[in-house]
Amino acid sequence: xxxxxxxxxxxxxxxxxxxxxxxxxxxxxEFNAILGFVEQLNEVDVEGVEPMTSVTPMRLKRRxxxxxxxxxxxxxxxxAPDAREGFFAVPKVVE
Amino acid sequence: xxxxxxxxVAEARDKLRAGDITSVELTEACLAAxxxxxxxxxxxxxxxxLAREQAKAxxxxxxxGDAPAMCGIPLGIKDLFCTKGVPSQAASAILNGFRPEYxxxxxxxxxxxxAVMIGKLNMDEFAMGSSNETSTYGNVVNPWRRGNEDTAxxxxxxxxxxxxxxxxxxxxxxxxxxxxxSIRQPAAFVGITGLKPxxxxxxxxxxxxxxxxxxxxxxxxxxxxxxxxxxxxxxxxDPKDSTSAELAVPDFEAAxxxxxxxxxxxxxxxYRMEGMPDDIEALWATGREMLADAGAKIVDISLPHTxxxxxxxxxxxxxxxxxxxxxxxxxxxxxxxxxxxxxxITEMYxxxxxxxxxxxxxxxxxxxxxxxSAGFYDAYYNRARRVRALIKKDFEDVxxxxxxxxxTPATPSxxxxxxxxxxxxxxxxxxxxxxxxxxxxxxxxxxxxxxLDGQGLPLGLQLIGKPWEEGELLxxxxxxxxxxxxxxxxxxxx
Numbered sequence: 001x002x003x004x005x006x007x008x009x010x011x012x013x014x015x016x017x018x019x020x021x022x023x024x025x026x027x028x029x030e031f032n033a034i035l036g037f038v039e040q041l042n043e044v045d046v047e048g049v050e051p052m053t054s055v056t057p058m059r060l061k062r063r064x065x066x067x068x069x070x071x072x073x074x075x076x077x078x079x080a081p082d083a084r085e086g087f088f089a090v091p092k093v094v095e
Numbered sequence: 096x097x098x099x100x101x102x103x104v105a106e107a108r109d110k111l112r113a114g115d116i117t118s119v120e121l122t123e124a125c126l127a128a129x130x131x132x133x134x135x136x137x138x139x140x141x142x143x144x145l146a147r148e149q150a151k152a153x154x155x156x157x158x159x160g161d162a163p164a165m166c167g168i169p170l171g172i173k174d175l176f177c178t179k180g181v182p183s184q185a186a187s188a189i190l191n192g193f194r195p196e197y198x199x200x201x202x203x204x205x206x207x208x209x210a211v212m213i214g215k216l217n218m219d220e221f222a223m224g225s226s227n228e229t230s231t232y233g234n235v236v237n238p239w240r241r242g243n244e245d246t247a248x249x250x251x252x253x254x255x256x257x258x259x260x261x262x263x264x265x266x267x268x269x270x271x272x273x274x275x276x277s278i279r280q281p282a283a284f285v286g287i288t289g290l291k292p293x294x295x296x297x298x299x300x301x302x303x304x305x306x307x308x309x310x311x312x313x314x315x316x317x318x319x320x321x322x323x324x325x326x327x328x329x330x331x332x333d334p335k336d337s338t339s340a341e342l343a344v345p346d347f348e349a350a351x352x353x354x355x356x357x358x359x360x361x362x363x364x365x366y367r368m369e370g371m372p373d374d375i376e377a378l379w380a381t382g383r384e385m386l387a388d389a390g391a392k393i394v395d396i397s398l399p400h401t402x403x404x405x406x407x408x409x410x411x412x413x414x415x416x417x418x419x420x421x422x423x424x425x426x427x428x429x430x431x432x433x434x435x436x437x438x439x440i441t442e443m444y445x446x447x448x449x450x451x452x453x454x455x456x457x458x459x460x461x462x463x464x465x466x467x468s469a470g471f472y473d474a475y476y477n478r479a480r481r482v483r484a485l486i487k488k489d490f491e492d493v494x495x496x497x498x499x500x501x502x503t504p505a506t507p508s509x510x511x512x513x514x515x516x517x518x519x520x521x522x523x524x525x526x527x528x529x530x531x532x533x534x535x536x537x538x539x540x541x542x543x544x545x546x547l548d549g550q551g552l553p554l555g556l557q558l559i560g561k562p563w564e565e566g567e568l569l570x571x572x573x574x575x576x577x578x579x580x581x582x583x584x585x586x587x588x589x
Contacts, residue, residue: 003465007465011461011464011465011468012461014464014468015417015448015457015460015461015464016421016424016441016444016445016448017445017448017449017452017457017460017461018442018445018446018448018449019449027458027461030458030520031458031461031462031465033520033521034409034458034462034520034521035462035465037405037406037409037521037524038406038409038410038475038479039406040402040403040406041403041406041407041410041475041478041479041482042478043403044400044403044478044481044482044485046478046481046482046485049481049484049485050481050484051477051480051481051483051484052480052481052483052484052487053308053480054308054338055294055295055308055487055535055536055537056294056295056338056340056537056562058338060337060338061337063334072196075196076196076427078194078196079192079193079194079195079196079427079428079429080426080427080428081425081426081428081429081430081431082431088426088427090426090440090443091434091438091439091440091442091443092439092440093439093440
């Protein structure tokens with residue numbers, strides 16, 4: 001499976017990483033090198049093998065559905081690039 | 096007393112408890128060594144004020160007779176750990192300026208035990224790399240050099256700053272994290288001990304996530320005994336990490352008895368790689384003899400899916416990374432790109448991530464996005480997870496046959512020059528060929544320095560243990576350490 005320029009553009013878009021048009025060919029080349037390496041997995045007979053979800057067979061723990069912490073608005077906003085009036089601020093989302 | 100920074104954790108602990116030295120003296124020695132070692136670029140955020148404050152508090156505890164083993168011990172902390180009020184940015188520009196409002200569980204356990212932090216240590220960006228060349232802070236330089244050459248060598252990665260700092264005696268020990276070999280490979284490259292515990296032994300809470308099903312924190316130390324002492328303080332169940340194991344933490348140091356008689360050590364034939372340097376082949380054979388000489392039974396074993404570990408890793412790890420790193424969007428913390436007229440929220444995300452992530456991180460996030468995307472999920476991601484199950488079963492099978500530990504080389508080469516492999520990602524990935532299987536199977540693994548190559552560079556051996564048997568693994572490791580008698584240190588050129 002070979003990745004072309006258009007696929008590279010699409011993947012960059014899905015990952016929300018801006019890639020300049022001029023860089024797409026090089027990026028596609030890098031993807032192909034890595035995916036070429038990964039192709040070896042097709043040699044393995046995986047018939048009947050369940051995909052692993054966790055290295056230790058365990059059921060994820062559940063906790064009571066109660067508030068455990070909160071009231072930390074100031075702390076939560078303290079690292080925000082743009083916080084106003086107790087909120088994270090972002091560019092306009094809806095026209 | 097001079098050169099206190101050269102003490103091991105165990106030596107310092109005993110001297111501190113005996114009142115021969117104070118933590119303040121020990122800490123000052125480490126701070127001075129750190130000041131003088133800027134050429135290594137291992138320490139990227141210095142915290143001398145915090146260190147002095149912690150050292151004073153530790154001395155008070157020691158005087159009061161309340162002194163856990165790590166009390167008063169100066170440590171370096173990998174930049175991947177969130178440390179309250181201290182920059183913690185995973186060596187990424189996207190976390191520029193981030194100062195956590197909280198403390199990771201592992202560092203808070205270490206500090207509760209009285210440990211002192213001299214600073215945050217350099218690493219590969221988001222722990223993605225094997226040479227510490229992807230860091231926003233620049234490369235770390237290995238304290239070791241080849242013979243009389245002055246070629247700058249890599250300390251390995253991703254915990255390259257931790258490795259260099261411990262090898263150069265800037266601190267007594269350091270925290271590391273290991274997703275595919277990031278503790279063990281750098282430890283081997285600088286001639287120190289590096290332990291990756293069983294997945295779930297240490298809490299991942301507050302450690303910047305790379306690949307959550309593989310990441311595990313562990314100690315990087317000058318000796319095997321130190322690794323046992325430090326792991327003791329780092330390990331334990333944490334309700335804030337649902338994958339941390341609800342198991343009692345045994346006394347790891349007490350497990351080091353020096354007696355491995357009657358134990359069985361497996362030698363996996365698949366780890367004999369074509370083109371492996373003779374020095375490493377010879378070291379592996381010597382390691383085998385040393386364990387046999389100590390009374391262990393050596394058996395040949397097969398781990399048939401070894402070859403597929405790296406390809407499986409380079410699907411699973413990027414997939415998890417693409418999901419984990421989605422949080423860096425310029426909204427809640429770190430860098431936000433300057434926006435142009437008319438730019439909306441999508442442009443903000445795309446520009447922020449393009450500016451904030453380095454090339455290797457972008458590459459892995461996008462590969463991860465691709466293997467998880469509709470139409471490819473089964474062919475790549477699910478297939479890799481199936482192969483991962485087979486790799487884990489390989490280990491379960493040999494342990495079921497009575498094998499207690501597995502001996503392999505730690506790395507396929509000694510430390511290489513900075514820049515040598517940087518332009519070829521796939522070549523760089525091969526550094527983890529002997530270590531990555533252990534992460535995929537969730538097992539404990541330890542790198543122990545065991546000799547020097549023809550150019551005078553350290554080489555390590557790896558021991559792999561059964562799940563939750565770090566104590567037994569440390570006992571094997573110490574046997575190897577004692578018999579190898581590795582005492583070489585890099586000469587101070589920095």
